[in-house]
Amino acid sequence: xxxxxxxxxxxxxxxxxxxYITLVTSMLMLIPILTSLLSAEYNVVLDFVIxxxxxxxxxxxxxxxxxxxxxxxxxxxxxxxxxxxxxxxMILCAIPYYLSGNTNSFLDAAFDxxxxxxxxxxxxxxNLDHLSLGLNMWRHMLTxxxxxxxxxxxxxxxxxxxxxxxxxxxxxxxxxELVPNVKNTAKIIWxxxxxxxxxxxxxxxxxxxxxxxxPDSSLSHGLFIFMSTWSTGGFAPMSQNILYYHSFxxxxxxxxxxxxxxxxxxxxxxxxxxxxxxxxxxxxxxSFFITVTLTAFxxxxxxxxxxxxxxxVALFRKGVYSLLxxxxxxxxGTLYARQFALEWGDFSVLMLIIAMLIGGSACSTAGGFKGxxxxxxxxxxxxxIRKMLGSERRxxxxxxxxxxxxxxxxxxxxxxxxxxxxxxxxxxxxTALGTYYGYPALSAAFEAASVTGNVGLxxxxxxxxxxxxxxxxxxxxxxxxxxEFISVFVLIGFIFGGVKxxxxxxxxx
Amino acid sequence: MLKIFxxxxxxxxxxxxxxxxxKAEEYANYNDLIENAKALxxxxxxxxxxxxxxxxxxxxxSWINISDGSNAMGIWLKNPEAEKVNTYGSxxxxxxxxxxxxxxxxxxxxxxxDMDIHGENLSIVETGHKVxxxxxxxxxxxxxxxxxxxxxxxxxxxxxxxxxxxxx
Numbered sequence: 001x002x003x004x005x006x007x008x009x010x011x012x013x014x015x016x017x018x019x020y021i022t023l024v025t026s027m028l029m030l031i032p033i034l035t036s037l038l039s040a041e042y043n044v045v046l047d048f049v050i051x052x053x054x055x056x057x058x059x060x061x062x063x064x065x066x067x068x069x070x071x072x073x074x075x076x077x078x079x080x081x082x083x084x085x086x087x088x089x090m091i092l093c094a095i096p097y098y099l100s101g102n103t104n105s106f107l108d109a110a111f112d113x114x115x116x117x118x119x120x121x122x123x124x125x126x127n128l129d130h131l132s133l134g135l136n137m138w139r140h141m142l143t144x145x146x147x148x149x150x151x152x153x154x155x156x157x158x159x160x161x162x163x164x165x166x167x168x169x170x171x172x173x174x175x176x177e178l179v180p181n182v183k184n185t186a187k188i189i190w191x192x193x194x195x196x197x198x199x200x201x202x203x204x205x206x207x208x209x210x211x212x213x214x215p216d217s218s219l220s221h222g223l224f225i226f227m228s229t230w231s232t233g234g235f236a237p238m239s240q241n242i243l244y245y246h247s248f249x250x251x252x253x254x255x256x257x258x259x260x261x262x263x264x265x266x267x268x269x270x271x272x273x274x275x276x277x278x279x280x281x282x283x284x285x286x287s288f289f290i291t292v293t294l295t296a297f298x299x300x301x302x303x304x305x306x307x308x309x310x311x312x313v314a315l316f317r318k319g320v321y322s323l324l325x326x327x328x329x330x331x332x333g334t335l336y337a338r339q340f341a342l343e344w345g346d347f348s349v350l351m352l353i354i355a356m357l358i359g360g361s362a363c364s365t366a367g368g369f370k371g372x373x374x375x376x377x378x379x380x381x382x383x384x385i386r387k388m389l390g391s392e393r394r395x396x397x398x399x400x401x402x403x404x405x406x407x408x409x410x411x412x413x414x415x416x417x418x419x420x421x422x423x424x425x426x427x428x429x430x431t432a433l434g435t436y437y438g439y440p441a442l443s444a445a446f447e448a449a450s451v452t453g454n455v456g457l458x459x460x461x462x463x464x465x466x467x468x469x470x471x472x473x474x475x476x477x478x479x480x481x482x483x484e485f486i487s488v489f490v491l492i493g494f495i496f497g498g499v500k501x502x503x504x505x506x507x508x509x
Numbered sequence: 510m511l512k513i514f515x516x517x518x519x520x521x522x523x524x525x526x527x528x529x530x531x532k533a534e535e536y537a538n539y540n541d542l543i544e545n546a547k548a549l550x551x552x553x554x555x556x557x558x559x560x561x562x563x564x565x566x567x568x569x570x571s572w573i574n575i576s577d578g579s580n581a582m583g584i585w586l587k588n589p590e591a592e593k594v595n596t597y598g599s600x601x602x603x604x605x606x607x608x609x610x611x612x613x614x615x616x617x618x619x620x621x622x623d624m625d626i627h628g629e630n631l632s633i634v635e636t637g638h639k640v641x642x643x644x645x646x647x648x649x650x651x652x653x654x655x656x657x658x659x660x661x662x663x664x665x666x667x668x669x670x671x672x673x674x675x676x677x
Contacts, residue, residue: 041600046648053655060662064669099648129561129576130640132600212565212572238562238574240581246565246572248621314622336543336580336624343546343615 007501009067010494014080016066017073021085021154023059026052026092028141036134044100044134051095058092079487080494082151086479089150090114093142100135102126104464107471114475116142117150118482119365121234121331121456122474124464128239133220136237140227146482147231147261147365148193152186192268193230200226200257204250211247221245225332229257231365234331234456243334248313251321254332262288262328262360264372266403281401284361287371287378288327295355296323302348319348322457327355329367331456338460341443349442349459356449356457357427367454367481369423372402373416380413422485426477427452437467451477539580542613546624550615556582556626557608557634561598564591573597575607584609585620586628596637606635 029052036044090113097109108124115122116139125131125139201222208218221237228235238244242254260268267285270278279285299319309315318335325332340349359368383398390396398408427448434444439461447461451474462474480488535555536542542549542556558575565572571591574581576598586609598604611628614620619627 041642042644043642043648046645046652049652050648050655053652053659057655057659057662060659060666064662064666127578129581129598130600212567214563217563238581239576239579240574240583243583243623244562244574244581246583246585246620246623246625309616309622310618311622314616314618317621318616334623338540338543339546339624342544 007498010077011498012065012067013073013077014066014084014494015062016068017077017081018085018088019059019062019064019066021081021150022062022088022092023056024154025085025089025145025150026055026059028145029055029096029138031141032096032134032138035137036132039133041132041134044096044132047096047099048134048138050099051092054095055092058088062088076490076494079490083483083487083491085150086117086483090117090475090479093117093138096135096138097125100132102131102135107468108464111471111475112139113142114478115456116233116235117146118454118478119143119147119231119233119329119367119456120451120454120478120482121228122451122458122462123235124462124471126464128237131237136220136224139235140224140233140237143233143235144193144197144227144231147233148189152189188269189265192265192272196230196257196260197226200230200253203253207247207249207253208245211245211250213245225250225254226257229254229330229332230261232258232261232328232330232360232367232454233365234325234333236332241334242332243336248317251317251334255321255324258328258330258332259324262330262364262366264361264364264403266363267361270403278403283375283379283400283402284371287375288361291355291358291371291374292324292327295327295351296320299323299348299351302345302351306343306345306348308343308345323352323355326352326455326457327358327360329356329359329453329455331450333457337458340446340457340459341440346442349446352457353445353449356453356455357423359453359455369420369453373420375400376408376412376416377420379408380410380416383408419484423452423481426480430473430477433470433473434461437470447474448477452481454478454481537577539577539582542582543580543624546613546615549613552613553610554613554626555608555610556584556613557606558582559598560594560596560604560607560637563597564594566591575609583620583623583625584611584628584631585617585625586611586631590628590631593631593633595633598637601640601642603637603640605633605637608632608634 029048033045033048033052036042036048090110094106094109094113097103097112098106102125103109103112104124104126111122111124114120121143201219204222204225205219208222209215213221224235224237225242227233234241236242236244242251245251264282264284267278267282296319300315303309303315303319309318321334324330340352344352357368358374359370360366362370362372379398379400386396399405400408427445430448430452431441431445434447435441439447443459443461446457446459449455450457461470534549534552535557537557539556539558542554556575558577558581561574561576561581566588569588571586571588573584573586573591573594575584576582594605594607596602596605609626609628609631611626613626615624616622617625617627
């Protein structure tokens with residue numbers, strides 16, 4: 001009985017904080033409402049009014065039903081709040097998509113929202129070239145907010161209990177504290193993003209006008225493309241993605257933006273504080289540089305061998321650009337999806353798959369199993385080999401540099417390896433599912449790597465006509481990949497625990 | 510006279526022998542172009558689609574993008590040809606349906622490997638128009654009812670909150 005009431009109390013605590021996160025994120029719908037009003041898209045205004053009222057009501061009901069943690073928030077609460085909020089928000093934020101009539105089903109709408117939140121960038125929304133400005137604003141805002149994290153957003157405004165706040169923050173796949181107070185860390189993350197938003201949009205706006213876009217559309221395109229590239233998202237306002245602009249300068253700007261976006265917020269903060277050497281010393285930057293160089297080298301080699309592109313400029317704009325877009329888990333592209341399968345050859349596609357799985361930096365907007373983990377596991381293997389070769393009497397401490405010098409501990413290597421294994425399992429299941437439905441193995445692996453690593457490049461599998469089970473699996477893979485498993489595992493455990501209790505209760509009666 | 514007659518016969522025989530060399534293949538579904546890009550590289554094509562977004566002027570030429578409904582393709586045209594398009598497709602407009610005759614490039618040498626078409630001439634098949642988005646009645650009713658419910662819920666929440674703070 002006591003255990004039962006503890007469980008109810010847990011549910012109420014989770015409900016209270018999830019309600020707050022829902023409430024804050026729902027308020028974001030005011031921006032597309034304003035955008036639609038200004039551009040006289042009144043039907044779209046109605047879609048968003050319906051959506052925001054449903055979302056706010058859900059948030060309020062969750063808060064009313066819930067209860068603020070009487071003591072401090074426990075780890076399980078923090079992790080469950082983060083993972084559950086993402087599911088609730090996926091459903092609520094899909095309503096405007098569905099009402100717009102641009103998706104074939106609510107599942108497609110939910111898919112696109114999860115793709116946005118997780119900064120994946122795969123699209124099932126139809127008729128992108130005729131999408132309203134309001135809905136386009138919403139799509140790109142979702143990916144921008146998702147990149148920083150909805151919990152981070154809520155923490156910036158609401159929660160006073162900073163001890164508990166850290167536990168929710170970790171639940172969203174982030175673990176770095178830029179300053180001792182997690183609320184201020186969240187504020188710094190947003191400040192960094194907003195400064196880049198202003199500068200990046202301005203540069204894209206000017207370049208957009210130089211390449212022939214009208215001033216007003218250049219501004220909206222600039223804002224949308226910034227939000228997409230900085231957050232390593234992959235969405236674009238037009239169906240051709242970056243190919244629509246036919247511009248080398250536009251591609252270079254987006255390239256710089258998504259590389260910066262894929263770097264750790266801790267690194268940004270260190271550089272902002274004048275610690276410029278951190279860029280060279282940081283294990284993640286080193287790991288990223290090595291894996292990018294290797295994969296880019298092999299892709300260029302393979303594409304040259306197959307004579308896919310006529311000159312070096314084309315090789316860079318298509319080959320290297322796509323590779324960097326894949327490695328930073330951005331997913332913006334200058335190619336048609338089918339070109340990978342038809343022209344690139346198996347070896348180049350394999351290199352892209354590896355790059356997509358590795359991904360960007362931890363505590364950034366990027367996905368994948370992250371450069372930090374690759375670096376830690378690699379250093380761990382080197383350390384083990386050295387230990388075996390060296391004298392048994394000698395105890396040597398191995399270190400690596402990640403914001404500060406850190407001792408390489410076995411626990412660290414194990415947990416990094418555990419997450420990498422989880423990613424590989426998710427990727428393998430995705431590949432197997434694709435082949436089960438009749439797609440070629442390499443294409444299925446490409447798409448599975450893209451969803452697992454939250455990339456967004458497609459080889460042509462992700463379409464509204466693909467099997468529903470694959471859509472559902474891809475949603476789960478994007479979600480698990482972004483939140484990095486643990487918080488979702490805790491949520492699943494919590495739900496199963498509840499179901500088990502219910503079953504026991506009824507069996508006793 | 511005999512000379513003219515002979516020339517005409519030779520010309521007709523040549524046209525009959527090489528019918529495809531002078532006639533551009535027509536494409537309304539761009540997937541056919543993408544899927545057969547290697548075979549069609551450098552060939553003259555005849556492509557039909559809706560002009561979308563806007564034209565982007567680059568010196569004496571312009572880029573326009575045309576869509577078949579699921580894919581869009583970039584067309585590189587001389588400015589006077591591009592200026593024939595009056596309406597571009599967007600949320601509020603259905604763009605002009607255009608027909609372009611030009612050369613298809615799988616990976617254009619001039620444009621950094623883009624898959625594009627270098628158009629020679631453009632003609633308007635169907636003029637574009639404004640799209641009316643009628644306000645949906647059920648959406649207006651739903652928005653009003655849901656707004657009232659939300660206000661009531663907020664009221665309940667603040668009432669509960671102020672009661673709780675009084676108890677403290």
